[in-house]
Amino acid sequence: MRVELLTIGDELLIGDTVNGNAAWLGRRLADHGVDVTRSVVVGDELDVIVEAVEAALGRADAVITTGGLGPTYDDLTRDALAKAAGAALVRDPALEKRLRERADRSGRELKPMALRMAEVPEGARVLDNSAGSAPGLRVELPGGVAYALPGVPYEMRAIMEEVVLPELAGPLRLVRRTLRTACVWESVIATALAPVEAMDGVRLAYLPDPGTVSVRITAPEGRVDEAEAKARELLGDAVYGAGDDDLATVVHRLLIDRDATVATAESLTGGLIGAELTRAPGSSVTYAGGVVTYATEQKHRLLGVPAELLEEHGAVHPDVAAAMAAGVRGLLGTTYGIAVTGVAGPEPQDGEPVGTVYIGLAGPDGEPIVTDPQLAVNGTGPEMRGVIRQMTVVHALEQLRRALLGLDGQPGTQHAQEDREE
Amino acid sequence: MRVELLTIGDELLIGDTVNGNAAWLGRRLADHGVDVTRSVVVGDELDVIVEAVEAALGRADAVITTGGLGPTYDDLTRDALAKAAGAALVRDPALEKRLRERADRSGRELKPMALRMAEVPEGARVLDNSAGSAPGLRVELPGGVAYALPGVPYEMRAIMEEVVLPELAGPLRLVRRTLRTACVWESVIATALAPVEAMDGVRLAYLPDPGTVSVRITAPEGRVDEAEAKARELLGDAVYGAGDDDLATVVHRLLIDRDATVATAESLTGGLIGAELTRAPGSSVTYAGGVVTYATEQKHRLLGVPAELLEEHGAVHPDVAAAMAAGVRGLLGTTYGIAVTGVAGPEPQDGEPVGTVYIGLAGPDGEPIVTDPQLAVNGTGPEMRGVIRQMTVVHALEQLRRALLGLDGQPGTQHAQEDREE
Incomplete structure (x- = not known):
């Protein structure tokens, strides 16, 4: 089974839109063992679309088009398929009824232009669109079968999953x-x-x-x-x-299991760890809040990090991370405190190179834990600052996960273990 | 001038990569007044590439290919262009010398496979690649001109900007x-x-x-x-x-001009405002830090928001936003304090609907300012939580910008003013 993709729309040729639909279709078809042998983009021109459909079916068994099924006059896929089939465009009464009902329900007037979405080439099969107004179409042409899907990604995906994939590819392979x-x-x-x-x-x-x-x-x-x-x-x-797990969700789950809470003390991340821990709803059960001590003096002022420590070593030091974690745990009255201090760059700070990060963890079991993930970053461009901050968030949450599970500080793979044993 | 794009690579057909190169090329060519009339993706198969190049030049004046110029044996663009030109592939001595020098400099051995990148179809012109190893090629074919560029985006862009655009499109239009x-x-x-x-x-x-x-x-x-x-x-x-301005950078600039500092007190955003204010380096000059009071009790505990206020109205209330802003300004000793409290959803909170957000602002000029941007969000899906949090960050920073400039709370356009006057 060989399939070609045909994406229709001027906005793709001039680069206003990136062709994400083609990538998604390619992946889903590959999953089902269907070969995508070519992917073509053409603009909103009737004859060009007709020619492209016919050329695709000269090479492959089926063509899947996306785009050009909306209500406006540059939506020409219906017309092109009718022309390729040598059939007339006729108005489908069931589609017209549904469009009228939808307009009534939302209290809007149905513009004559919208009725274009009820037109189908005579003999074509209408493919139900559970996610929008423009239905898909299946048209048998001399060279093979054409499936026409809307360009709106979630509508295209709905029709593809519900109708086209089961029919084109058989059972999931x-x-x-x-x-x-x-x-x-x-x-x-x-x-x-x-x-x-x-x-x-x-x-x-x-x-x-x-x-x-x-x-x-x-x-x-x-x-x-x-x-x-x-x-x-x-x-x-x-x-x-x-699956869809993210590290913050996993940490929340572990905290809930242990009836525990956490607070954050952030420096170079400026609030990103708190933002990540509150991305999902319901996080206030385990996340109490935190402190962003961006300026060095605020580490002393808000978290009680000893001023002598900051004077002697600067803000980027393992003892500072430990004191921040203990400080924020006490300040917010939580079970755990997690803290980060480090150098996001682009300039070194307090004599420490860019990418030096210390993570402090304070919990109910006594002494604070401090880890030093010398972040292995390549490159020195301005984008590295964001990368280092993001890596710091991940390392902090992973450290908390490992502490909650009673694992040691270093993630293990069988391969890494072999390396260590050598 | 009509140009077609030809993207080469199996990874694009099975959707492991999205075709961002074609979008970028389309945009740049459109800027220069060049029409992109078709964009085609084919896999790594010699005869298919040859046929696609010839078909493109049967319709357009030039074809720009991307991909297939690397060192591995599935990189077939050089071979395809040689075949289309009826020419032999020959090793270019200057290219070979450069590859060898590059390997010597980095102390690596030059694999025989890498020398493929020194091969060019006889008669082709080599296009300098200032950003990588694989040069581009310009080949005259019976139907028109083919430009072959590497698939690595920044290498492709470098050759396009430096060589192809000036030559293909003349001066920028x-x-x-x-x-x-x-x-x-x-x-x-x-x-x-x-x-x-x-x-x-x-x-x-x-x-x-x-x-x-x-x-x-x-x-x-x-x-x-x-x-x-x-x-x-x-x-x-x-x-x-x-241009590249973002709101945080503009706010930092205004704070520096006024020799002022700011601290943040966040609830529903969990740290995102602090993260945004620290995205650019050097932000500690104006951003001292902040507090994330995610759990309601922390608003009292850390920021001194009156307990009675929280009991009577809950956490989502204009007076709470004002008290948070004043509290964080005092706690960190800054010129300004900015605070947000609201409902990110998906569930209502304290009787307030999703999308209710209050922004409090405390500054040197007396009474706190509170604004209520009932965020106009459509939809109730899980993605709305992220949208509301992001909109809250923007509204808070815009509020601070307006305060720093002495503007009233409502952004104005000529059109909006006419509306207000009616």
């Missing part, structure tokens, strides 16, 4: 699972996972973000459980979650 | 300017700018983000100053900056 890791290098993870990569029909993709690497496992339905189990075994406690 | 606004609806801005939109050769694009709208003015070089001046006049004090 490949399944995706995602494992999420923090504070381990991509190369270490990829080396550890070589045995999974070697499994028949299993494909791995590594999706790195500052401080985290997600591993996407794509495998045949009958083999995905085995592949995931093997990957989890090899990655060990480096895996903090799966 | 269109110039872009960006004006940035906050806290004004896109529809209000678009209505106000109708006279600019009507100017000959001027194109406007509206780029909305939560809380902000940027206006991109594209105009012929000789008319862009006039268009920008007209737009600024119509938008009035709604314009907070231009």
Whole structure:
């Protein structure tokens, strides 16, 4: 089964829109074992669209178009398919009724232009759009089948998932699972996972973000459980979650289990850790709040970090991180306090190079923990400041997760363990 | 002048990569008055690439390819262009020398495979790559000219800007300017700018983000100053900056001018305002730090918001915002204090609906200012929480900007003023 994609719209040719629809379609079709052999973008011109549809069906078994199904006069996909089929455009009474009902419900007047969305090439099948107004169309043409989908991404996806994929590709053949890791290098993870990569029909993709690497496992339905189990075994406690998990959500879950709360003391991150911990609703159960002590003197003023310590070592020092964590835990009266101090750059600070970060953790079990993740950043450009801040957020949350689980400070993979034993 | 784009790479067809290169090329070519009439993606197959190049030159004057110029054996663009030209691939001595020197400098061994990057179709012109190893190529073919550029975005952009655009398009014809606004609806801005939109050769694009709208003015070089001046006049004090300005940078600049400092007290934003104010280096000159009082009791505990006030009205109330602002200003000893409290959702809080936000501002000039930007959010999905938090950051910073400039609380456009006068 060979499919071509045809994306229709001037806005794509002049680059006002990036072709995310084609990427999504390519991924979903690949998951179902369907080969996408070409992807073409053309503008809103009737004859060009007709020619492109016919050329695609001269090479492939089916073409999937997106765009050009809206109500305005530059929406020409319906007209093009009718022309390619040698059929007339006729108004579909059921579609017209639905458009009128929708307008009535929202108290708006149905513009004559909107009725264009009720027109279909004679003989075409209407594909229900559960997410919007413009339905999709399935038209049989001399060279093969054309599926026309709207350009609005979530409408396109709805029709694709509900109608086109089941019909075009049969039952799902490949399944995706995602494992999420923090504070381990991509190369270490990829080396550890070589045995999974070697499994028949299993494909791995590594999706790195500052401080985290997600591993996407794509495998045949009958083999995905085995592949995931093997990957989890090899990655060990480096895996903090799966699927849509993020580190903050995992930390919240662990805190709730332990009936515990946390407060944050931030310096170089300026509030990003608190922002991350409050991204999901309901976080006030475990997150009390925090303090941003950006100027050095505020570390003393708000958190009681000893002034002599700051004078002697500056703000970027392990003892400062520890004192900040203990200070914020006391100030807000929480079970845990987590603190970061470091150098986001672009200039060194207090004699410490860019990328030096100390994480302090104070909890109910006595002595504060301090870790020093010399952040391994390449490059010195202005974008590194943001990367270092983001990595610091990840390292702080991962440190808290490990403390809550009673793990040591260093995430482990089977591969990393072998390295340590050598 | 008609140009087609040809993007080469399996990773694009299966959707592992989104075709950002094509969008960028489309935009830059449109700026120079060059029509992009089609954009095609094909996989790493020699004959398919040859056929696609020839088909493109059957329709257009030139084709620009990206991708397939690297060292590995699935990089086939050089081979395809040689085949289309009926020429042999020969090793270019200057390119080989440069590759060897580069390897020597970095102390690495030059793999035989890397020498593929020194091969060019006989008669082709080498296009210097100032940003990487793989040069671009210019090949004259029977139907027109083919420019081959690497797929690495910044390398592609470097060759395009330095070599291809000047040669293909002649001098720059269109110039872009960006004006940035906050806290004004896109529809209000678009209505106000109708006279600019009507100017000959001027194109406007509206780029909305939560809380902000940027206006991109594209105009012929000789008319862009006039268009920008007209737009600024119509938008009035709604314009907070231009070009790469962001609101935080503008606020920092105003604080520095006034030798003033600011501290933040955040609730629903959890630290995002502090994070935004510390995004750029050097921000500790004006930003002292802040407090995240996420749990309601912390507003009393850390900021001295009266307990009775919180008991009577809950945390989401104008007087609470005012007390938080005054509290954090006193706590950190800054010139200004800015505070936010509100409901990010998805559930209402203290009887207040989702999207209710109060912003408190305390400064050297007496009474605290409180504003109530009932955030106009559509939709109730889980993504609205993030949108409301982001809009709150923008509204808080815009409020501070207006206070620093002595403007009233409401951004003005000529259009909005007319509305108020009616």
